[in-house]
Amino acid sequence: MFARWQYLSSHYFAESDYSLVLLFTSANKNGNFVALRVVFLFCLKCLQKLSSSRMQNATMVRPLFGGALSATIPHSAKDISELREIPDNQEVFAHDHTDQSIIVELLELQSHVQNGDAARYHFEDVAGSNKASAPGTSEVRAVVALPKSDLSLEECSSAFLLTGTQCVAKFNEEAKNTVTIYLGLFRLPQFSTDVLVTFNDPLSISPSSSSAVGIGGEQQENTEPWTLQDFQHLLQSLRLHDPGVFG
Structure with a gap:
């Protein structure tokens, strides 16, 4: 089980305008540090959908x-x-x-x-x-x-x-x-x-x-x-x- 998390950096996936990739490191049970990428859906996608919905309702x-x-x-x-x-x-x-x-x-x-x-x-x-x-x-x-x-x-x-x-x-x-x-x-x-x-x-x-x-x-x-x-x-x-x- 991973013991702790350390935030290293964040950047956007090149493959998607809507994903935010956060890069963490953690120690595994052998004491070695490994890098993990945790992908979060970025709010921009939701905001664009909401904006589009409002535009459709506007006209x-x-x-x-x-x-x-x-x-x-x-x-x-x-x-x-x-x-x-x-x-x-x-x-x-x-x-x-x-x-x-x-x-x-x-x-x-x-x-x-x-x-x-x-x-x-x-x-x-x-x-x-x-x-x-x-x-x-x-x-x-x-x-x-x-x-x-x-x-x-x-x-x-x-x-x-x-x-x-x-x-x-x-x-x-x-x-x-x-x-x-x-x-x-x-x-x-x-x-x-x-x-x-x-x-x-x-x-x-x-x-x-x-x-x-x-x-x-x-x-x-x-x-x-x-x-x-x-x-x-x-x-x-x-x-x-x-x-x-x-x-």
Whole structure:
């Protein structure tokens, strides 16, 4: 039986990033010292698994339009259809703790506009719905094509991401908020459909707006706002399962 232990050194196994090897010596029953290597599973492996689990919980692949489509929706998303009636051609999600929202819409293909002009057309249509059509109340900052190799929606002929701003009054209030609008457009001419995904990200909120209520309050778990990267991940994950949804 080994009589005593003496810690000599520690190092990582070259064969594994997750093992910690501790080298000890001990005296055996003949009085000779022998070297022993005791291998411990390093906590990093557990931490990485935990981190991965949290990331999976942070975002969720959700069915859209009864499962006809799906996409990865960011953390803290509330399905607005559980609170009020939503048009059949829309899926609407709102952040639990911020004034951000994401809208997925199935719209009639606007075949008279092509390429980036189609994204601008839909942006102007959104501006009209937001009563932000007056001069100086909306601006397109950039329109870029999305590489099809990065998309899961293989059926689209082309896709674009528009970035712009609009001055929007919530619930027909007098106070207006400046909102950054990220607009993803997927064109599916074979189905006579434009799939529009809009991310409304408030840039500045008027103190008189109802959106100002609760902002700056006590920090809660998962209060982090959605980011452009979250939205890009959503666009890349959008997938079609049942073309019958287009009629």
